[in-house]
Amino acid sequence: MTSISGSRILVTGGAGFIGSHLVDTLLARGAAEVRVLDNLTNGTEDNLAHLHGDARFSLTVGDIRSADARAAAMNGAEVVYHLACLGVRHSLHDPFENHRVNAEGSLQMLEEARERGVGRFVYVSTSEVFGTAQYAPMDERHPTWPETVYGGGKLAGEAYARAYFRTYGMDTVVVRPFNTYGPRSHFEGDSGEILPRTIVRMLSGQRPVIYGDGEQTRDFMHVSDTATALALFGDADGVSGETFNLGSGTEISMNELCTVVADTVGRPELTAEHLEARPGDVRRLIGDPSHTHELTGFAPRVGFAEGITELTRWFRARQRESxxxxxxxxxxNWLPAGVN
Structure with missing residues (x-):
């Protein structure tokens, strides 16, 4: 297996939140070249602006469903990290487009990688493939009952990656991050996530919004840890054809989350406003990270309180500018644009 150090790597969706941090991590680990293929639907060039002076980095603005874009970006690549996708709330108002990108686009990427003899293909999935926890913590063999087209499309991509390993002997790895947070996270539009949305609202003096009773739980991991773990799967031994959960192994409810953010922002009086439950909202997620730790030695380093403090500081600085x-x-934000 080719080592990340000295290798040529393609990251699809590399201008996005997790993808841009992964690009940083791969370059820091000594990659000879890191290319990004991103259509900038969710990602931004700003997330990669600090790399424009690095000769090892390049950005191609294009769609994974374009044969020309795939061919140009993947030519000579030894490792592919496939993160490009449309998100869970997007799938609620545009399920067919979500499917075409997440399921069909992933199959197209796998076939392109097979034809070009890519050394390893890391498919970055999501904990949304599980649906709500039937037992906890959730290991890799937990039943998969996705509650949205997004979860279904990402599960299809997983199945294709495993099929390419079994049918063609292609070196594929499936990794399922749970809930990632940190700098560059999305707060806007249908890609906005609970933590950045809540921080931005509270910094503006507005109450946070919770859908339903707020007892839904999630397993949060800081993006620096997620990127570190993903990088490890690019050249780890004994992981081909395998599926891995990537979480902290702890859970926090949305009610607790809002309390932590309010205290961190210094606005404890901003109590949550409860609205109707959101469609397709998973009730409980908490991952069992032991398989990942056993095969790679990875363990998260950033605690939740530390990470929230850092993220609040990051958003406060950006709010002063914007x-x-x-x-x-x-x-x-699951409704079509302009409907709220």
Missing amino acids: PEMIDRVEVR
Whole structure:
């Protein structure tokens, strides 16, 4: 297996939140070249602006469903990390487009990689493939009953990656991050996540919004840890054809999350506003990270309180530069644009 150090790597979706941090990590580990293929639907060039002076980095603006874009980006690549996708709330208002990108696009990427003899293909999935926990913590053999087209499409991509390993002997790895947070996370539009949305609202003096009773739980991991773990799967031994959970092994409810953020922001009086339950919302997620630890030695380093403090500081600085950020936070962000 080719080592990450000295190798040529393609990261699809590399201008996004997790993808851009992964690019940073791969370059720090000595990759000879890191290419990004991203259509900038969710990602931004700003996430990669600090790399424009690095000769080892390049960005191609294009769609994974374009044969020309795939061919140009993957030519000569030894390792592919496939993160490009459309998100869970997008799938609620545009299920067919979500499927075409997440399922069909992943199959197209796998076939391109097979034809070009890519050394390893890391498919980055999601804990949403599970649906709500039937037992906890959730290991890799937990039943998969996704509650959204997003979860279904990502599960299809997993199945294709495993099939390419079994049918063609292609070196594929499936990794399922649970809930990642940290700098560059999305707060706007249908890609906005609970933590950044809540922080931006509270920094603007607005109450946080919780859908339903707030007892839904999630397993959060800081993006620096997620990127570190993903990088390890690029050249780890004994992982081919395998599926791995990537979480902290702890859970926090949305009610608890809002309390932690309020205290960190210094606005404990901003109590949560409860709205109707969100469609397709998973009730409970908590991963069992032991398989990942056993095969790679990875363990998260950033604690939740430390990570929230850092993220609050990061958003506070950006809000000083762009006070209109609050205008881009949509309350019911699973509805079509402009409907709220």
